[in-house]
Amino acid sequence: MDLKDLKNLVRKGEGSQLEFKLKAKHPEKIIREIVAFANTDGGTLLLGVGDDKSIPGLKFADDEEFILVQAIEKFCDPPINFQLERMAITNERDILIFTIPQSNEKPHFVKLSATEPPKAYVRVQDRSVQASKEVKQILRRENEEGIRFVFGEKEKVLMEYLAQHQNITLEKFAEIAKIPLWLASRTLVLLVLGHVLRVQPNELVDTYVIY
Structure with missing residues (x-):
């Protein structure tokens, strides 16, 4: 990647596979992005780029690199593979480009301490x-082969609901199918793994839609 490529990339703005950070000031927060990339489709973290698409670069790139690399190695479990490239944008300032591939060892966790759950x-x-x-x-389990499930009454209720509604939550499925949450959870997971449904993760509540 050269400077022209970098500017074109930044111009696109942040997205599912691109994140900007000005500095490694709070590495324990930045590694969430690293873990999320590894757990999803991979991505690129540009250190020295602002959310407003400005490219001020890093004056002390060695220090910033040390802080973030140390955090990745210390707080990501299992360890995450990444590539690191440094690009000079002026004689005194650099951009750090972290490229994180999609992992084959999902899920990865942020594990900040022994007392805090990962x-x-x-x-x-x-x-x-x-x-x-x-x-x-x-x-x-996404790479597991031979996923099998029985299409029974609860699955029929689910598909009839989704034929009339845009999505469904775990709790709503348990309610309409009159089954316990653990069974609703297991059923939804199997249907996602079987490519019948697709999950839409959300901080508040996940939703499920027809694949």
Whole structure:
């Protein structure tokens, strides 16, 4: 990537596979983006670029690199592979380009301390959102072969509901199918893995739509 490519990339703005950060001031927050990229479709983090698409660069790129690389290695579990490139934009300022591929070891977690529960994140448009229990199960099993499920009464109720509504939540499915939450959860996960439904992760409540 050269400077022209960088400017063209920044011009597109943040999205599902692109994130801007001015500095590594709060690395414990930035690694959420790293984890979300690894758990979703991969992505690029540009350090030294503002949310407003400005490109001031980093005056002390060595320090910024050390802080963020150390955080990635310390707080991401399991470890995340990434590539790091440095690009000079002036004689005194650089951009750090972190490229994170989609992982084959999902889900990855941010694990800040032994007393705080680890949290997984996924990328939704230009945001990184915390993964629910169902999304974590889907990530863990998405490459599993031979997913099988029985299309019974509860699945019939679900599909009839979705024929008339845009989406459904876990709680709503349990309610209309008159089944416990654990069974509704397991059913939705299997239907997503079987490419019948698609999950739409959200910080408040996930929704499910027909694939």
